[in-house]
Amino acid sequence: MSITQVAPDVSGLIQKNRVHGSVYTDEALFQAELERIWYAGWVYVGHESEVPDKNDFVMKSIGPQSVIMTRDNTGRIRLLQNRCSHRGNQVCLKTQGNARAFTCPYHSWTFSNTGDLIGFAFPDGYRDNPDADKKTLGLGSLPRVESYQGFVFGSFAPTGVSLKEHLGGAAETLDRLVRTSPEGEVEITAGFLKHRAKANWKFILENECDGYHPAFVHSSIFSVADSAIGAYYGDKSTALTRDFGQGHTEVDLRPEFRKADTPMRWFGTTEARLPEYVAAMKAAYGDGKAREIMIDGTPHVMIFPNLFIAEIQIFVIQPISVDETIQHVTALQFKGAPDLNRRLRQQTMGSVGPAGLLLADDTEMYERNQRGAESLSPEWVFLGRGEQRERRDEDGYMVGHSTDEVPSRGIWRHYAELMGA
Amino acid sequence: MAYKDSSDLLLRATEFIFREARFQDEHQYDDWEALWTDDGVYWIPANGDDIDPEKQMSIVYDNRSRIALRIRQLHTGKRHAQAPRSRVRRVVSNIEIGESGEQGVQVFCNSLVFESAMRADTLWSARTEYWLREGADGFRMSRKNVFLTNNDQALFTLAFLI
Numbered sequence: 001m002s003i004t005q006v007a008p009d010v011s012g013l014i015q016k017n018r019v020h021g022s023v024y025t026d027e028a029l030f031q032a033e034l035e036r037i038w039y040a041g042w043v044y045v046g047h048e049s050e051v052p053d054k055n056d057f058v059m060k061s062i063g064p065q066s067v068i069m070t071r072d073n074t075g076r077i078r079l080l081q082n083r084c085s086h087r088g089n090q091v092c093l094k095t096q097g098n099a100r101a102f103t104c105p106y107h108s109w110t111f112s113n114t115g116d117l118i119g120f121a122f123p124d125g126y127r128d129n130p131d132a133d134k135k136t137l138g139l140g141s142l143p144r145v146e147s148y149q150g151f152v153f154g155s156f157a158p159t160g161v162s163l164k165e166h167l168g169g170a171a172e173t174l175d176r177l178v179r180t181s182p183e184g185e186v187e188i189t190a191g192f193l194k195h196r197a198k199a200n201w202k203f204i205l206e207n208e209c210d211g212y213h214p215a216f217v218h219s220s221i222f223s224v225a226d227s228a229i230g231a232y233y234g235d236k237s238t239a240l241t242r243d244f245g246q247g248h249t250e251v252d253l254r255p256e257f258r259k260a261d262t263p264m265r266w267f268g269t270t271e272a273r274l275p276e277y278v279a280a281m282k283a284a285y286g287d288g289k290a291r292e293i294m295i296d297g298t299p300h301v302m303i304f305p306n307l308f309i310a311e312i313q314i315f316v317i318q319p320i321s322v323d324e325t326i327q328h329v330t331a332l333q334f335k336g337a338p339d340l341n342r343r344l345r346q347q348t349m350g351s352v353g354p355a356g357l358l359l360a361d362d363t364e365m366y367e368r369n370q371r372g373a374e375s376l377s378p379e380w381v382f383l384g385r386g387e388q389r390e391r392r393d394e395d396g397y398m399v400g401h402s403t404d405e406v407p408s409r410g411i412w413r414h415y416a417e418l419m420g421a
Numbered sequence: 422m423a424y425k426d427s428s429d430l431l432l433r434a435t436e437f438i439f440r441e442a443r444f445q446d447e448h449q450y451d452d453w454e455a456l457w458t459d460d461g462v463y464w465i466p467a468n469g470d471d472i473d474p475e476k477q478m479s480i481v482y483d484n485r486s487r488i489a490l491r492i493r494q495l496h497t498g499k500r501h502a503q504a505p506r507s508r509v510r511r512v513v514s515n516i517e518i519g520e521s522g523e524q525g526v527q528v529f530c531n532s533l534v535f536e537s538a539m540r541a542d543t544l545w546s547a548r549t550e551y552w553l554r555e556g557a558d559g560f561r562m563s564r565k566n567v568f569l570t571n572n573d574q575a576l577f578t579l580a581f582l583i
Contacts, residue, residue, distance in 0.1 A: 095468075095573075189476075190476065190477055190478050191467065191468050191472065191477040191478045192468075192478065193467050193478050193480060194467075194574065194575035194576065195575065195576065195577075195578070196575040196576055196577050197577075197578075198540050198541070198577075217501060219497075219499050220494045220497040220498075220499035220500045220501070221494050221500075223497055223499075224490060224493040224494050224497060225490060225494075326575040329478075330478055331478065342475075345476075345478070346482075348478065349478055349479055349481075349482050350483075350487055350490075353467070353478070353480055354480055354576045354577065354578050354579040354580075355465065355480050355481045355578075355579045355580060357490070357491065357494055360500075360502035360578045360579075360580040361500065361501040361502050363502070363578050364501045364502040364578060364580075365501065367539070367540050368539070371539075
């Protein structure tokens with residue numbers, strides 16, 4: 001049952017190369033986004049490797065709601081709502097663990113990790129009451145749970161497109177990602193940093209594949225850290241921005257990496273520094289294919305609305321309110337690659353989170369964006385960069401220069417469809 | 422090394438911690454960096470105080486060269502999260518001496534840090550553990566562990582020196 005009385009009309013707010021500033025500040029619109037995006041379509045929740053064993057669980061979220069991701073005793077992954085069916089208390093207070101059942105601390109109702117109600121306390125009080133039917137009093141759970149390459153997504157909608165259809169062209173980026181492991185698997189095992197920003201979630205969504213800002217927002221670290229990243233986002237870069245459709249976007253750095261033709265350049269290192277990893281890759285894929293993978297590197301892709309894979313780490317975007325968002329971030333870890341994983345953790349810790357040498361500056365920009373959007377004039381945000389030079393690639397996806405706003409335009413076109421514009 | 426008595430050690434450790442606090446409050450980056458030993462490690466864990474920083478993500482886990490990089494970035498004037506700089510003032514208290522050994526002497530304190538920045542005012546709270554080693558010109562930090570009281574929560578940007 002919805003309490004939204006009047007659905008905001010976004011049709012006048014989103015145009016082909018500009019959006020109205022109120023899309024970042026309108027409280028009613030935020031509530032409508034929860035209903036039409038976060039509680040209606042596929043949203044990334046967690047990774048299978050976070051619940052490796054039967055009866056493992058980990059606390060996750062979809063929008064402001066917490067969601068318990070469990071692996072039940074048959075091995076199936078479930079997404080449960082953290083709300084007792086009795087009087088709404090939270091049934092789980094731990095962030096992770098292993099449990100066959102969750103007992104609500106309030107009146108001791110007990111639920112299995114499939115969500116089913118197992119038992120009432122003092123059951124005499126419910127005997128012969130036809131409405132006290134355990135079968136109808138389980139925990140809320142997401143009707144659809146699917147995973148791709150170990151990434152688990154949930155949808156509150158009982159019907160709709162499959163996850164594979166939702167991912168569309170972006171599915172290939174996850175295939176590309178897992179190949180960086182000699183065993184073909186990603187693991188999420190290093191724990192998450194949680195970075196809070198006083199900003200609307202869409203500023204973060206749009207920034208993830210904005211290749212125009214790094215030269216300016218990150219000039220401080222590029223100038224002191226002997227980093228090659230800056231050049232990928234320069235005027236002369238051959239890297240591409242791409243719109244996969246359905247809101248998914250990427251910055252494709254492969255043209256630059258292929259030009260350099262040097263394995264492990266994508267990670268700013270060399271084969272010589274990672275001998276065990278290189279040997280494992282060659283053994284797994286053969287010399288030629290391993291070399292190709294180690295040149296191409298991992299993707300930089302924003303999977304709408306909340307999973308950002310940024311070469312060496314993943315971010316999960318959690319909207320809290322119209323002007324507050326949490327970025328959950330951790331290092332990617334690749335199965336069978338301990339020497340690479342150690343460096344991935346070190347690099348990630350330096351770059352991201354509240355004190356990160358990169359992300360503290362991005363987050364500063366998000367918060368200034370939010371304050372800027374409170375000013376009423378000019379009313380529009382202009383997203384026309386590179387419109388005159390964008391083109392279709394061989395797969396039919398729109399691509400542009402690495403600094404062009406192809407991703408933002410793609411995100412907003414999809415957003416407008418979801419929001420009924 | 423021999424200390425005259427425990428009150429002398431406590432006094433010297435207290436003077437060191439107060440000086441470090443002032444350098445941080447006043448963004449005297451080079452003076453602060455000079456307080457580190459060559460093998461110094463600066464650690465701010467996340468998600469509890471007892472995680473393994475070699476395995477789990479920390480807010481800061483800087484070796485000496487990354488401490489230097491952090492300072493060089495602040496000096497560019499384009500570290501946007503500190504341009505303009507936060508205004509910061511901290512109160513340090515509950516200083517206690519712990520163990521001593523080859524790595525130096527272990528000192529604990531509590532601190533409350535008030536940060537005023539463009540976003541808002543933020544109050545930070547921490548338990549800090551130092552390992553101080555005797556040098557030619559007094560103590561230096563070989564280890565500083567900052568256990569933020571709310572390190573299990575989502576935190577705002579923390580780009581000043583804490």
